[in-house]
Amino acid sequence: MHRRLVGIALVVSSVTGLAGCGSSDSGGTEASSSAGGKTTRVTVGIIPIVDVAPLYLGQKQGFFADRGIDLKMVSAQGGAAIIPGVVSGQFQFGFSNTTSLMLAQTKGVPVKAVANGAASNGKVGADVTGVLVKKDSPLKSAKDLAGRTVAVNTLQNIGDTTVRETVRKAGGDPSKVKFVEIPFDQMPAALNDGRVDAAWMGEPARTIAEAQGARVIASPFAETDPALTVAAYFTSTKIAQQNPDLVKKFTEAMNASLEYASAHPDEARRILTTYTKIGGDVLDKLILPAWPTAVNRPSLEKLAELGEQDGVFGDKKPDIGALFS
Template sequence: MRRLLSGMAALALAGSLAACGTSSDSGSSGDSGGVDKVKVGVIPIIDVAPIYLGQQKGFFKNRNIELTMESGQGGAAIVPGVVSGQFQFGFSNFTSLMIAQTKNVPIKTVAAGVASTGEQGKDFGAVVVTKDSPIKTAADLVGKKVSVNTLKNIGDTVTRESVRKAGGDGANVNFVEMPFPNMQAALEKGDVDAAWVVEPQLSTIKAAGGREVASTFVDAADDLTVAAYFTSTKLLADDADLVKRFTEAVNESLAYADANPEEVRTVLSTYTKIDAALGAKLVLPKWPTQINEPSVQTLAKLGEGDGIFSGTPDLEKLLP
């Protein structure tokens, strides 16, 4: 995240966000019968399966929205993309969104994105080690090198909490930044002692003999809401009807995905490189339609304690 907001802060301070509404070839369609062309910045991971499923099922089309998903590398691209108008909506984990909010980036969440299953050993994110590693519990991570996909973000926050709950010093863990797909090789070569991963890397590493030592989202908070869909405050002010219709379609998509896991596994192959065999083994997250606000408050408190934020996140401004 050290690369995240050098550009975002500039965008927020510039004040010239005229392009932040819908794209020039789209318009409000609430009463006119027209169609809004909407771009959503997403990360091509299991978390966003519901929006692809909702697109297939016509949930957005039924609300006069022509939906296009564009892949970003993460919050560093998606948050400023939403603020500048490249995307009308985006998907990001809550720690990234809170970092942005403490930098006064003008964004607002509109719908839940993805949540923990709440089950130890049966969640979609965890810290893993090789099968012969001497690390047995999260407390053994003290003084060890642990890979995360982004430093000073949700990965190291929830991992530190797992260490603390296991009786260790959460401040004394050495995090190494690398992309999720590189973590298995780094583990096997001994470049890191443990890896914080999410699906599909979690199932891939376990299939190769790896062991899970901490269900970090579960340790962080009960039924943690991990991520959300969001928009710019300008679009919210300029076209509240579009935001309302998009939110309704997302909520219908989340509910459908949560009730139809096999269709989720099928849709994964349409936007990721996950093959059918691996898709059948993945631990799916939960997709509730409501943001669990107490869990986000806990995540904010943990991140603040770990020095991730420049100030105290204002959840009243960020949450719907």
């Protein structure tokens, strides 16, 4: 379960030197007085990646403070730490890719999505993730991946599931693709060294690899569904039931943040420099995800079906309605 719950967010981005595990302070909600009245301390478990830029922008713009939320972000390595942290009460909210949330639900973990996190931008060839090969590779399309070794950051998750779908759509045999697990930040070197034939990369690894001459031959998110919801913010069912007003305020603030980030992409790029070490040409060139306020239900149903087909969820089917209502 540890490997399968590694989350976006590692699914979408990772880079050497990004903030590591954060504070071990308790994430319990605390009411405190301020000049504007009572505020509630809310801790959010996140992975310091491109996808969570709206959360930081929303804090900067005061969208959370305006609703009485004193926001604190705590960095974790992935969903394997964030999901249990939310359920235990260490965090009130967390960020994870949608396949990991579905998997947690099928395992009986009491979680509920409360706001959209990130989505595919729908651009084949220029999406937030892509399958890349070396410049001189004979591979030209997803169909050519059959019989080849492809790197993904986490096995049996959203990466290999969407890559298989892309191969299937291109007329190849997805069962013949061999997947190996490699962290995103190590993928450009693994590709250059010939340790893998192709690599499914998120940002900024994708931009770094392209600068070294790598080519994109497939865009698994966009080709699976151009409106694919790939990540979400979530809470425990306990908090959702016992503190619906807090959940409502967080969702409202998060939606305002997503709208602001969508309307101000340059600010979204700049905010990355405050919580990651991404900078220079990579910062200017990396591809941003889409940040709609609503999850795309049909895309989630499709992702669940693909996960079932791949055996990700065992013998249980995710309840999309309950998880993303």
